[in-house]
Structure formats: structure tokens, C-alpha cells
Amino acid sequence: MAIIEINKLSKTFKVKIKDKGLKGSLKAIIKPQYKMVKAVKNISFKVEKGEIIAFIGPNGAGKSTTIKMLTGILYPDKGNIKVLGIDTKLERKKLAYQIGTVFGQKEQLWTHLTPYDNFKFFGAIYDIPESRVEKKIEEFRVLFELDEFINTPVRNLSLGQRIRCEIVASLIHEPKILFLDEPTIGLDPVVKENIRTLIKRMNKEYKTTIFLTSHDVGDIEKLCKRVIIINDGQVVLDDSMENLKYHYLNKKIVEAKMKEKINLDDEEGITILKDKGYNLKIEVDTTKKSVADALKLLNPDKIVDINIANIPLEDIISNIYKKEGTKK
Amino acid sequence: MKKYWFIFKTEVMSNMQYILNVLAGFIGYFIMLFIFFNLWKYIYNEPNQIINGYTMSQMIWYVIITEILWSVLSGRKYCAKIIDDVRGGNIAYNVNKPYNYIGYCLATHLGSCFIRAIMYIVLGMFIGLIFLGNFPSLNIFSILAVLITGILATVISTLLLTFIGLFSFIIEDANPFYWVYSKLILVLGTIFPIEYFPTFIQPILKFSPIYVVSYGPAHLFVNFNWAEFINIIIFQFIYIIIAYLMCSLVYKIGVKRLNVNGG
Numbered sequence: 001m002a003i004i005e006i007n008k009l010s011k012t013f014k015v016k017i018k019d020k021g022l023k024g025s026l027k028a029i030i031k032p033q034y035k036m037v038k039a040v041k042n043i044s045f046k047v048e049k050g051e052i053i054a055f056i057g058p059n060g061a062g063k064s065t066t067i068k069m070l071t072g073i074l075y076p077d078k079g080n081i082k083v084l085g086i087d088t089k090l091e092r093k094k095l096a097y098q099i100g101t102v103f104g105q106k107e108q109l110w111t112h113l114t115p116y117d118n119f120k121f122f123g124a125i126y127d128i129p130e131s132r133v134e135k136k137i138e139e140f141r142v143l144f145e146l147d148e149f150i151n152t153p154v155r156n157l158s159l160g161q162r163i164r165c166e167i168v169a170s171l172i173h174e175p176k177i178l179f180l181d182e183p184t185i186g187l188d189p190v191v192k193e194n195i196r197t198l199i200k201r202m203n204k205e206y207k208t209t210i211f212l213t214s215h216d217v218g219d220i221e222k223l224c225k226r227v228i229i230i231n232d233g234q235v236v237l238d239d240s241m242e243n244l245k246y247h248y249l250n251k252k253i254v255e256a257k258m259k260e261k262i263n264l265d266d267e268e269g270i271t272i273l274k275d276k277g278y279n280l281k282i283e284v285d286t287t288k289k290s291v292a293d294a295l296k297l298l299n300p301d302k303i304v305d306i307n308i309a310n311i312p313l314e315d316i317i318s319n320i321y322k323k324e325g326t327k328k
Numbered sequence: 329m330k331k332y333w334f335i336f337k338t339e340v341m342s343n344m345q346y347i348l349n350v351l352a353g354f355i356g357y358f359i360m361l362f363i364f365f366n367l368w369k370y371i372y373n374e375p376n377q378i379i380n381g382y383t384m385s386q387m388i389w390y391v392i393i394t395e396i397l398w399s400v401l402s403g404r405k406y407c408a409k410i411i412d413d414v415r416g417g418n419i420a421y422n423v424n425k426p427y428n429y430i431g432y433c434l435a436t437h438l439g440s441c442f443i444r445a446i447m448y449i450v451l452g453m454f455i456g457l458i459f460l461g462n463f464p465s466l467n468i469f470s471i472l473a474v475l476i477t478g479i480l481a482t483v484i485s486t487l488l489l490t491f492i493g494l495f496s497f498i499i500e501d502a503n504p505f506y507w508v509y510s511k512l513i514l515v516l517g518t519i520f521p522i523e524y525f526p527t528f529i530q531p532i533l534k535f536s537p538i539y540v541v542s543y544g545p546a547h548l549f550v551n552f553n554w555a556e557f558i559n560i561i562i563f564q565f566i567y568i569i570i571a572y573l574m575c576s577l578v579y580k581i582g583v584k585r586l587n588v589n590g591g
Contacts, residue, residue, distance in 0.1 A: 068420065071424050072423065072424040073420045073421065073423050073424050073586075074420070074586065075584075092423070092424060093426055095424065096424050096425055096426040097426055099424075101424070103421065106418065106421055108421070110338060110342050112341075112342040112343075112345040113338065113341060113342055117338065117341060120334075121334060121335070121338045124330065124331050124334035124335075125331045125334070125335065125425065125426060125427055126426055127330075127331065127426070153345075
């Protein structure tokens with residue numbers, strides 16, 4: 001059963017515009033002018049229970065606007081949203097009890113209080129009985145390894161510790177869906193990895209559906225099985241991560257270290273990316289030439305070392321962004 | 329209701345970190361009272377002289393109470409925070425929380441006033457006793473009644489500040505409105521009682537927020553009578569209802585207009 005259903009959703013913003021200089025400023029006071037910006041254009045998709053879904057796109061693509069509509073913060077202009085069967089426009093407060101939100105750039109914890117006091121606070125505002133809150137805190141203390149800092153004021157925590165607490169705070173009321181908007185922004189690679197592990201664990205233990213937006217390809221690659229790409233307010237791709245990685249571009253990168261120099265000419269299905277005599281880097285389009293054929297061209301007897309890799313996900317995604325950008 | 333009590337409690341806990349800042353504010357409070365003490369001592373030829381219905385002792389106690397109220401209720405940071413939240417779009421993150429936003433504001437601001445109120449009341453009473461050597465004739469019930477009007481004054485002030493802050497939804501920057509409001513309360517409601525103003529202004533002041541936020545509780549403290557207490561309480565409740573409705577209305581309009589362009 002779909003836990004999130006979006007049908008032909010659109011949102012337009014009215015944005016104030018101003019001409020250049022002082023004259024423009026005066027004009028804006030007397031006769032303010034506005035332009036309409038279509039942030040989200042007619043998008044539709046469904047999310048199943050227990051999925052970890054990446055909702056990505058370049059800046060200004062409409063990701064945050066969509067997430068804000070999904071969480072009841074903004075009303076859509078057109079279309080329908082059902083989250084857990086709840087109409088986000090009509091039953092905002094009811095929805096609040098069922099979902100959790102973490103906005104990486106928006107702190108929701110009280111900085112002068114300890115994580116423990118914060119968790120108690122969130123438990124109270126979601127009307128959770130105190131004994132249940134205590135039980136949940138105890139559970140999360142172990143799961144999220146909070147022992148070291150659960151009684152330290154939030155203002156004294158590192159960013160990674162704070163994000164961990166932000167996630168726990170949004171889980172205290174046991175939401176069925178967790179919306180994570182750039183949860184690993186500004187974190188170092190080790191802490192990022194740690195947060196990803198915790199998100200995965202949470203999804204496994206509590207079957208919480210995760211709706212994630214991130215610019216970090218590592219988050220998407222390591223956490224999500226499905227990816228929705230949005231650009232210029234439209235869904236440009238909705239596919240499994242597997243398909244995206246292995247079939248969307250059908251390209252492999254072959255890096256080889258040769259015993260002797262080799263002269264390789266461009267031919268169909270092969271693009272030479274780097275040729276430094278003994279070191280060679282080529283891109284193989286597997287729809288036109290198999291990797292085996294490409295290796296034959298290199299002459300396997302002369303290969304000292306070889307590395308065959310998929311195109312980095314980052315390149316695939318930025319390629320999709322660019323492609324959609326040039327279509328406009 | 330339980331959750332608002334919890335929000336209040338959480339804000340009290342959070343504000344305990346600022347106790348030193350409150351202590352620093354005492355210096356300004358003390359200087360202000362010292363100036364007024366000497367000013368009124370100079371104006372009154374003898375302590376029993378009555379000017380506009382006030383003895384010197386009553387006049388100084390009046391200023392002590394209004395200054396306590398001003399120190400606790402001025403809410404500059406609180407109002408600025410709402411204005412910034414509205415202008416920056418951060419207020420949107422409160423929309424999908426399971427509480428009433430106005431109730432949340434009220435609980436947080438009352439929580440932040442609580443510690444300051446206790447500290448300023450203790451300090452104010454202490455300074456008053458040291459300067460004047462006497463205390464207005466109040467019993468436990470009248471003290472309780474004055475405290476109730478003080479609490480209601482805090483509620484009204486919070487709602488009015490919330491309204492000014494939320495007004496940014498309509499005019500983008502409500503800071504000038506805060507400036508006017510705070511100066512009105514400070515100049516017309518703190519330094520002199522209403523009786524000191526020209527007679528034609530007095531009825532206006534008695535219907536203004538000054539009466540319910542500042543003058544009322546302070547006047548009761550220096551010259552308590554139950555009839556006036558009832559009158560003030562009625563006015564305060566009317567103000568609370570009107571201010572709450574105004575806040576709810578402007579918040580509703582604001583949420584509709586909400587134009588958060590994040591991400």
C-alpha cells in the first residue's frame with residue numbers, strides 16, 4: 001500500500017521584483033511588482049511503506065517546496081497529496097502526529113538544554129505519556145549511542161552529535177514516515193557514515209519510511225533503493241538505484257596500466273578520456289561495445305594492472321541535471 | 329494544556345542559563361530607581377505631602393513596580409525573534425507542529441519572564457525597603473490579587489508583542505511598531521501614573537494597554553482596593569480576548585500568505 005501519494009501537484013510562488021537602483025526601490029514602494037515562479041509543476045509519484053527514497057535535484061529544483069507540501073507546511077495550489085491517507089491540506093495537525101521531520105539547516109532542539117530534556121519536551125508536545133517517553137529515550141540511547149552526551153547541553157555538542165539528537169527528537173513520537181532534508185550537510189565523512197548507519201538501522205528496526213533529500217551522493221548511494229530526480233519543478237526520473245547506476249548511462253570506466261605504449265584510436269563505443277602512454281583511461285559504452293571487446297583492443301597480454309568501474313553516481317546525476325537543463 | 333505547561337517549564341529551565349545576564353540588568357534597574365528616588369525626594373517638600381493623589385512613598389513604590397514590570401515584560405528580543413522568523417520564513421516550521429502557535433508563544437514567553445520576574449520582585453522589594461523603610465499596607469490576599477494582575481499583565485504584553493511580531497506578515501518589518509509600543513509603555517506607563525497627565529488624556533490612557541500592563545498592577549500595589557482590582561481584572565480579560573483574537577487572525581492570514589522559498 002502506498003504510504004505517500006502525490007497526484008498532479010503544483011505550487012507557484014508570488015515573488016516581489018524590483019528594478020535596479022534607488023529609482024527602482026522608490027518604484028517598488030509606490031507600485032510593487034510581482035512575478036509568479038512555478039516551483040513545482042504537475043508532479044506525481046507514490047512511495048511504499050518501509051522504502052528509503054532519495055528525492056534529489058539541483059538547487060531551486062523544487063525539492064524543499066515539495067517536502068514542505070508533504071509535511072503540511074505549505075499548501076499546494078493544485079493537485080492532491082495523501083500521506084498515510086491524510087490530506088495534508090485539511091488535516092495538518094493530525095498529520096503532525098504521524099510524521100517526523102529533520103531539516104539539516106534548521107535546528108529544532110533547545111540549545112541550552114540537554115538532549116534528554118529535549119526528548120522529554122518533544123514527547124510532551126506530541127502528547128506521549130511520560131513512561132513511554134522514558135522507554136523510547138532508553139531505546140534510542142542504545143540504538144543511537146547517545147550515552148556519552150545525553151546529559152550535555154546541546155550547545156556544547158559537535159554537529160554530528162547534534163544531528164543524531166535531531167533525528168532522535170523527531171522519532172520520539174514514533175512517526176511512520178521520517179522526512180530528512182539534507183541531514184548530513186556540513187558533516188565530516190566519518191560522521192556522515194555514522195549517521196547513514198543509524199538511518200539504515202532505524203529503517204530496519206522500526207520499518208520507518210524515509211524520504212530523503214540530499215546533495216550528497218554518498219547519502220543517496222548508501223541509503224536509498226529508489227531515487228526520484230526533480231528538476232525545474234518536474235520529475236525527470238523515478239527509478240531504482242540499481243537501474244540508475246547500471247543501466248541509465250550504460251557506461252564503464254576502464255583504467256589500465258600497460259607494459260608498453262599503445263595507440264588506441266577512437267572507435268564506436270569507446271571514448272579515450274586520458275592517454276599518458278603507459279596509463280590509459282577509457283569510457284566504454286556497453287550498448288555499443290562490450291567490456292570484453294574493449295579489453296581485446298588493449299591487448300590483455302600487455303596489461304600490468306586494470307580497474308573497471310561504473311561511472312560515478314555523481315557524474316550520472318549531474319549528467320541528468322545537465323540534460324534536463326539543456327532541454328529547457 | 330499539559331503540553332503548554334511543559335513548554336513553559338522547558339523555557340524556565342532554558343532561561344536558568346541566563347541568570348547572570350539578569351543580574352547584570354539589575355545595575356540599570358538600580359540606577360533608574362536611585363535617580364527617581366532622588367527626583368521625587370526633591371519634588372516633594374515633605375514625605376506626607378500629596379501630589380495628584382500620591383504620597384512620596386507611594387510614588388516611589390509605584391515606580392519600583394512599573395520598573396519591575398518593564399524589566400520583565402519589555403520583550404524586545406522576543407518580538408524581534410518573531411519578526412525575524414516571519415521575514416526569514418522560519419515560522420513555517422511551526423506550522424506542522426502539534427500545538428497552537430499562539431499558545432506556544434505565550435508559554436515560551438511566560439517561561440522566559442518567570443525567572444526574571446522572581447529576581448526583579450525580590451530586588452525591587454529589597455531596594456524599596458532600603459530606600460523608604462516602609463511597605464504599602466497590603467495583606468496576603470491583596471498581595472495575591474496584585475500578583476494576579478501582574479501575571480495577567482504579562483499575558484497581555486506577550487499577546488500584544490506576538491501581534492506586533494506577526495504583523496510582519498502584512499508589512500514585512502514590524503520593528504517600528506515595536507518601537508512605538510515600547511516607548512509608549514516606557515514613557516507613559518512607567519515613569520508617571522496616569523493621574524499626572526492632562527485630564528483630557530487620562531480617559532484615553534485608561535483604555536490603553538498602559539492601564540492593563542503597567543498602571544493597573546502598580547496602582548493597586550500602592551493603593552489597593554477590591555473595586556479597582558475587579559475593574560482591572562475585567563479590563564485585563566477583555567484585553568486578553570481581543571489580543572488573542574487579533575493574533576489568531578493575523579497568524580491565519582500569514583499562514584495563508586506563507587511564501588517559504590527554501591531549498
